[in-house]
Amino acid sequence: MNIQTTCAIFILLFHTTVTAKQLSFSKNTIDDRVQFNYQWQDQAKVTQSISFTVDKTVLFDRFRNFKAYKASLAKRYINQGIKKALSQQNTPNVHISFSGGGDEMHIEIKSQNQQALNQTYQTIEKLENELLQTYLTDNFYHQFRAYDNSLAIKPDHARIANESVMDFKPLKTLILDKVSIQNVRKVSNYVLGFVQSIPYATLESRTTSTGAGFNPPLRILWENQGDCDSKVTLTAAIFRSLMPRIKMMLVFIDNHALLAVNIPAQGGELTINVDGLTYVLAEPTGPAMTLMGQISPESEFAIRNGRYYAEPFFAQSNM
Numbered sequence: 001m002n003i004q005t006t007c008a009i010f011i012l013l014f015h016t017t018v019t020a021k022q023l024s025f026s027k028n029t030i031d032d033r034v035q036f037n038y039q040w041q042d043q044a045k046v047t048q049s050i051s052f053t054v055d056k057t058v059l060f061d062r063f064r065n066f067k068a069y070k071a072s073l074a075k076r077y078i079n080q081g082i083k084k085a086l087s088q089q090n091t092p093n094v095h096i097s098f099s100g101g102g103d104e105m106h107i108e109i110k111s112q113n114q115q116a117l118n119q120t121y122q123t124i125e126k127l128e129n130e131l132l133q134t135y136l137t138d139n140f141y142h143q144f145r146a147y148d149n150s151l152a153i154k155p156d157h158a159r160i161a162n163e164s165v166m167d168f169k170p171l172k173t174l175i176l177d178k179v180s181i182q183n184v185r186k187v188s189n190y191v192l193g194f195v196q197s198i199p200y201a202t203l204e205s206r207t208t209s210t211g212a213g214f215n216p217p218l219r220i221l222w223e224n225q226g227d228c229d230s231k232v233t234l235t236a237a238i239f240r241s242l243m244p245r246i247k248m249m250l251v252f253i254d255n256h257a258l259l260a261v262n263i264p265a266q267g268g269e270l271t272i273n274v275d276g277l278t279y280v281l282a283e284p285t286g287p288a289m290t291l292m293g294q295i296s297p298e299s300e301f302a303i304r305n306g307r308y309y310a311e312p313f314f315a316q317s318n319m
Contacts, residue, residue, distance in 0.1 A: 021289075022197040023047065025224050032056050036221055040197035043289045048193060050178065052171055054218065062167065063160065063216040066140055069153055074135050075103035081131040082107070082124060094120050146252075147307050155214050157233045157250050157257075158313045164217040164237040172242055184263050187242055188282065188292050195235045196286035199225045228285040232257040235284040236313050249279050250311040253302040258283055258295060260310065269293030270300055274310055 023039040033053040042048050083105065086096055093113040099106045107124065111117040136142050142156040179186045198220065201213060213227050217234040220226040226234065232250055236259060239248060247262040251272065260279030265271050270293065271278050281303065283295045290296075295303070302308055 022199065027222070029056070034059055034222075038194065038197075040193060041289070042193040043189060043291055048178070048190070050171075050174055050194065052174055054167065054221070058167060059218050059222065062164070062218050063140065066155075066160075066214075066216055068214075069136075069139065069141050069155075072103040074132065077135045078128055078131040079103065079105040081134075082127050085127055086124070089123075091120060092116070096120070144309060144311070146309050154252075155229070155233075157229060158236075158311050160216055161233045161236040161240065161250075161313060164233075165240045167218055168238045168241040171238065175242060184243065184246070184261075185292055188239065188261065191235060191238050191242070192282055192284055192292065193289060195231050195238075195284045196289055198231065198286070200286055201225045201227045201230075228255075228257040231284045231286070232259050235259055235282075240313070240315070245315050247277065247279075247315075248313040249274060250313050251281065251303075251308050252311070253299060253308045256285070256299060256302075258299060258303075258308075261292070263292075266293060270295055270303060272303065272308075272310060274312075 021041045023041060024037070025039075026037045028035045028037075030053065033055055035051060035053045037049075037051045039047065039049040079102070083098055086107075093116040094109060094111040097108045097110075099108070109117060109120055111120070136153065136156075140156050140160055141153055142159075143151055143153055145151055175187060175190060176182055179190050201215075213230075215223060215226045215230040217230075217237050220230050220234050229252075236248060236250060239246070239259070239261070249260040249272070251258040251260050259282045260272055260274075261282060262277050262279050265278060265280050270281050272281065273279070280293050281295050281299075282292050283290050283299060288296065
């Protein structure tokens with residue numbers, strides 16, 4: 001990855017940036033649906049509004065079991081899986097015993113045959129890796145390697161965004177009707193203004209909180225708040241529902257998140273380059289009401305210094 005920039009100084013730009021302002025928000029239950037009503041002031045200080053409904057079943061069932069990752073629960077799952085697998089396997093020349101339980105189970109392996117002993121250790125290591133991946137996938141998490149090469153666990157934002165796209169399909173006609181000129185930037189800036197105006201909740205440390213405070217897209221609407229990771233995931237889902245084929249990257253820096261869209265850059269915009277493609281950066285978090293290609297000085301500093309992790313969010317083949 002490398003960075004491409006045009007000649008702009010964003011510090012001056014942000015001194016005159018409009019602060020996000022959600023003028024009103026309400027939600028009403030109508031039979032088996034919930035109606036959401038929003039009014040906000042956009043980047044040009046023009047009042048915008050949108051109202052839409054979401055089926056209650058979808059609203060409350062989508063990611064209903066999503067919760068913060070707990071290493072102890074993952075360890076318990078892995079230990080149970082290893083114990084079950086080893087108990088069912090024939091391990092000649094090796095004696096395996098278990099003590100303790102839950103996330104504190106201990107395995108004792110004894111053998112006079114060093115080759116059989118090594119093979120058993122390899123089997124256990126393989127089981128640990130496979131069971132961890134299964135646990136993470138089942139709970140919408142994944143491992144990622146940060147810009148500093150550290151390995152950590154976080155919500156699988158791209159997968160969550162992808163599985164939320166269908167929930168926002170009904171917004172496509174509503175949003176396109178609101179935008180006078182239907183081009184990528186006009187549509188994107190409308191959505192950015194909508195998401196930026198949703199009240200912000202502070203992001204817990206991504207590498208230590210492992211999902212604490214993260215709201216999947218529909219939960220942001222219900223609670224009318226979200227941290228930067230949550231807002232980027234929501235924005236990505238809406239963008240994908242509006243622009244199915246455009247390539248995007250979810251960009252994570254320390255305690256913050258951005259979105260990057262594969263469209264031609266205009267003068268004064270900061271971009272990243274991934275695998276030969278240029279992506280224009282956007283900052284959905286707020287409270288600054290910023291347009292495509294505008295990010296905060298702190299975000300710019302991180303991007304310029306390569307202190308970021310970019311996660312692909314491309315169209316699925318079934319879209």
